[in-house]
Amino acid sequence: MKSILICPGSRPAIPNLVETGSLATLPILGECLVNHWVEHLAALGAKEITIIAPKCAELVAAAAGDGARWGVTLKIIETNVEPTVDEAISHYSSKGAEGWLPAPFDVVSMNHLPGDPALPLFDSYASWFAAVSAWMPKALTPTRIRMSEVRPGIWLSSRARISPNAELIAPCWVGDHAIVEAGATVGPGAILEDRAVVDEKANVSNSWVGPDTFVGRMTSVMRSLALGSTLISWQSDSSLRVRDPFLLASLKKAPEAQANPRPVRARQSQLGFLASLRARLSGG
């Protein structure tokens, strides 16, 4: 059986996620979107899958390989623009012909996660987070290895390192090689992708922390998407780049050289120190 997958191209509603290279290869719950779909189509009986990748063929090929992992053959076609489902049917398939998966799986535009067409991924940051959060229970597919639901609503990789003094509140997802340090709180509604690190006494709730992202000591990430040093509030659709690596940073890239404390920040910190001194004194 054959099928066609259309990768998402540019999505103006979520520019910071598009910046990562390709939305099709951005990891979602430990696997990238294209791999979730290839696995889903393989489970439905597809043996030959054509992937239409607008300006991202190399990234898709690197993520999905040749399909041998799922026992399918993948053919990746690079295009300049993302075709619609109808355009893909007229160009690459013959509707109704034999040997194709039944509609709507003959040609799939990856605008949602498999089995969740009611939850669009790319309408806004809020819709992206809602779709990914709702998909947590469905992410434990038959091929999934090392992930298990250790307590109701808590999905944990056997290779994650959780301090005994950390707190996990359902629902939450802690991916492969993720680290949660002592005193940290993860959840409710927290997703730590593979290799994310939540440092001591940090707090992550109703948020998605991307792969290889470091959340610094005592830092709170709430109702946000954290990807490297980029923090996006899915609630207000705003974003900022965090300069201090000990607050939020990418563990993959070398941190930018830290300048000497800027005068304004030095003043703010000194005021903070005085306030903490007052609190210490009044606390006895």
Place this chain on the structure above:
Amino acid sequence: MKTRCADSIRSELLGHFASFGTKSGLMRMNLHFSVQRLASRWLVLGSKFIKRTVDIVGSLACIAALSPILLVVGLLVRMDGGPMIFAQSRVGKHGRAFKMFKFRSMRVDAEKRLAEVLKDNQHSNGITFKIKNDPRITPVGHYLRRYSLDELPQLFNVLKGDMSLVGPRPPVPREVALYTLADRRRLEVKPGITCIWQVSGRAEIDFPGQVKLDVSYIEHQSLAQDLKILARTPKAVVFGSGAY
């Protein structure tokens, strides 16, 4: 009490963030971040690095120690005029095919006669294949298989990087074509010369049992577990339980 607790948290928080304003505080935090970064990279790459190092050192040591046996076995296999090494297509990590080396233990026309013997398969699931008294096996091959000596050339596959010393046994493409998506989990890591089910009963374990043991091995993979399996392998080979 509650106010005091809140005060102490506030004080710790303010103290922590206030320290960034000073050069020493900033340096301390940057150092802390660098340590975390290294620890995280080591957690991801360390186990891979250790496994590959053990594979290279272990396979080189085995090749050096067993070279007289490799030579004698090679000459014995060559006696019937056929090739010494049999390179069979096997399925490795993530379903990728590779050539696995073995001392030839079957007659030269063994692959052609496969259809004749498939009906005698003693594994009822139809995916894996094993029969007693396979007529295609040579007299020398019988002893090689009995003591798994035919598997020794796979040490070169380990050196090459196609295989590991310990890992699920690599299946043939014909078997993999019958796998479900769940069965494919055993292809998640590099295949090995010895594996958990080989030291726990070898061919007597049925296919679902093999998948279960392989997945459990992958989920709890560690250097200690690999060394335990390697230590149990010689006993399983000498007593040859389930090998035929």
